[in-house]
Amino acid sequence: MIGKRILLIVGGGIAAYKACELVRLIRRQGAEVTCVLTEGGAHFVTAMTLAALSENPVHTTLWDLRNEVEMGHIQLSRQADLVVVCPATADLMARMAAGIADDLATTLLLATDKPVLAVPAMNVRMWQHPATVRNIATLRDHGVAVLDPDEGVMACGEYGPGRLPEPEAVMVAISDALTTAHPQPLEKPLAGRHILITAGPTHEPIDPVRYIANRSSGKQGFAIAAAAARAGAKVTLVAGPVTLSTPHGVTRIDVETARQMAAAIDAALPADVAIMVAAVADWRSADQAQQKIKKDGSGTVPPLRLVENPDILADLCKSAHRPPLVIGFAAETNDVLAHAQAKLARKGADWIVANDVATHQMGGEINALHIVSAAGVESLPEMPKDAAAAVLVQRIADALA
Structure with missing residues (x-):
């Protein structure tokens, strides 16, 4: 174009x-x-x-x-x-x-x-x-x-x-x-590959009205899914609660909670590449109320006991069906590269793609990504999310070539 x-x-x-x-x-x-x-x-x-x-x-x-x-x-x-x-x-x-x-x-x-x-x-x-x-x-x-x-x-x-x-x-x-x-060779570098992508937030219910979540819009994950489909891949997109349209040529699975997302990922395997873009809530309420929690007028705040959600990225990296290339995302507010490198070692992923959400607010249209791997760090310039997605998909195609 x-x-x-x-x-x-x-x-x-x-x-x-x-x-x-x-x-x-x-x-x-x-x-x-x-x-x-x-x-x-x-x-x-x-x-x-x-x-x-x-x-x-x-x-x-x-x-x-x-x-x-x-x-x-x-x-x-x-x-x-x-x-x-x-x-x-x-x-x-x-x-x-x-x-x-x-x-x-x-x-x-x-x-x-x-x-x-x-x-x-x-x-x-x-x-x-x-x-x-x-x-x-x-x-x-x-x-x-x-x-x-x-x-x-x-x-x-x-x-x-x-x-x-x-x-x-x-x-x-x-x-x-x-x-x-204008006839020309149509490049489909990911033809024949299955790419599994997660995107958006998860919603962890507290009661039928309230939930724990984050500010993720899902835009970057959906842009990556669209770019991978254009590159010829079979794309499975596991999406948290977002209001985005499904990209052309992408199979979409909608989920709400972290546990539902983990189950959907397991069901979608095997895959050649997993790109875990979703901002999964780290914790969920241990005691989900069946009715809306009401104020009683006493000024006492009801206790909210939290438990950890599954570590989807780490569990995937340890899975017997681990894809050959596993890519995690890290949204950080400080010491972006240091946190990304630590996450790379801790999770067992092949790459961590990090971005500074203090500089580029979650839900925006612009991103500046850092691709962190054992080979080093590639820092991409600030660009629209769909352009960043195209660059990342090209890097994936190069790695699989």
Whole structure:
């Protein structure tokens, strides 16, 4: 994606708001994105929002004299490596199929000589209507890549196929379209490997209302899972309670407590690599109350007796089914490298990936990781979590090569 130029046409429809997240993801992958906002799309998102996210001017009309003096719509249609229509409404795809060019979006689609990816979003009845089925077939016959919509509950309340796929899935389709348009060896360095990853916090109940937890968002672990899947691995992600979408191509197992996480890990073995990113609670309540613990007005604080949770990383390292490469994570607030090196020796892991959560708060978007192993320490510069994940996955691929 680095250095690629994407022309994104935002059609009208409630799903247009997802185009904003798609712009952000394209930028984070190192590509440049220029947006064309249709009249319908402008009812749902603003040109200012897309301009701020893309850091490029947003084009809305064919009748921009400054640009059209130099045939700006032709330049737009030819300068991109890929044209993406997202969301592609039933009306917009009908006009594409018919070769109509009555606004900027349809004019540049007719004028482009670059690959086009359409991402439909519409009501289930509209998606299944014979006219739409015919238009989709026509577009595919003309070489347009059309991504099948997701199935689920619509904004109108109906259920079925027609939902816009999540931006992460659209990103995979964009990558595939660019690869098809520009054939090159597709590197899958982890093909045939099983990668087991844990992510997020654990919640250890005190009573039906309260629990012991930490500030982990799961973002770094989910980013590593996504990067490993892109590298061709079979990925099993054991996730604590988080609100993140499952990365494309990843098998997800949801758990709540440390003991549930330990059991899920055992069930997922064997694996070639285990990456224990989850921030597991060290302790749990010894006496989980069956009813909410109430204040009695005396000012006396009820005792909370704690017991240790399983040491998941250490137990995995001692297991008869220990993966050949075991990687632990360490979130530290001081003496980061010293604590990481001590944890490496104490747990029996192959690597410890440490980060300073006093500098980069848990739950944020940026990380600066230190990969600690018997060979020494590699300190990565500050970067977004998905970029850090890509670097770590490459290091894993190198180690397994």
